Amino acid sequence: MPSYFRVLSLLEEENAEVVSSQELGKRLQMTPAQIRKDLSYFGKFGKQGKGYNVSKLLGELRQILGLDREWSVALIGVGRLGRALLDYGELTPRGFKIAAAFDIDPQQIGKKVGGVVIQDVAELANTVKNRGIDIGIVTAPPSQAQQVIDCLVECGIKAILSYAPLTARVPKDVRLREIDPVLALQAMTYHLKCLGSS
Numbered sequence: 001m002p003s004y005f006r007v008l009s010l011l012e013e014e015n016a017e018v019v020s021s022q023e024l025g026k027r028l029q030m031t032p033a034q035i036r037k038d039l040s041y042f043g044k045f046g047k048q049g050k051g052y053n054v055s056k057l058l059g060e061l062r063q064i065l066g067l068d069r070e071w072s073v074a075l076i077g078v079g080r081l082g083r084a085l086l087d088y089g090e091l092t093p094r095g096f097k098i099a100a101a102f103d104i105d106p107q108q109i110g111k112k113v114g115g116v117v118i119q120d121v122a123e124l125a126n127t128v129k130n131r132g133i134d135i136g137i138v139t140a141p142p143s144q145a146q147q148v149i150d151c152l153v154e155c156g157i158k159a160i161l162s163y164a165p166l167t168a169r170v171p172k173d174v175r176l177r178e179i180d181p182v183l184a185l186q187a188m189t190y191h192l193k194c195l196g197s198s
Helices: 002-013 021-028 032-040 054-064 080-087 121-131 142-154 181-197
Strands: 051-053 071-076 096-103 116-120 135-138 159-162 175-178
Touching: 002 021, 002 032, 002 054, 021 032, 021 051, 051 054, 071 080, 071 121, 071 142, 080 096, 096 121, 116 121, 121 142, 135 142, 142 159
Parallel strands: 071 096, 071 135, 096 116, 135 159, 159 175
Antiparallel strands: none
16 A cells, blocks of 8 residues: 555646556556455555556555555654665655664764753653653664563553564564565576576
């Protein structure tokens, strides 16, 4: 659904009013039948032979994905990656506001990055509670990441995005998404190696 939302957002920016399952499939590299099947799981959005109304379907997906509200985010670890995320201007228009940032480095604490004042990680629990934080983003080093994730879980955070290159443990009711750029690049080198050996 997030991929559909992204493509429909682009179509809306292009002033498209209607899109067919063929066009969506082409843009997403999927079959039109898969598009229709996926969307039918959530309801009836289009008319056979007429396609989907872009703004209406986008509105429906916004509700399905919970993007009809702003989500408050805490970022933990303000190194290079953390700073890049704080400066990244595309989160807020997409419904995600980094409301707080934390680090353990005394030289970072108190500084402002991307309009957010960096706090001591010791203030995490109080800030999560007082600011209604919904999501945690972990950009801390691998040696500290599990501890940070545990702290977020103890604070009641149920959705965590981790950039730390480790397989973290969380309770079953917590959704953890791990992004490791090195693993992604290694998958690419394997693909390139296989192309070279054929």
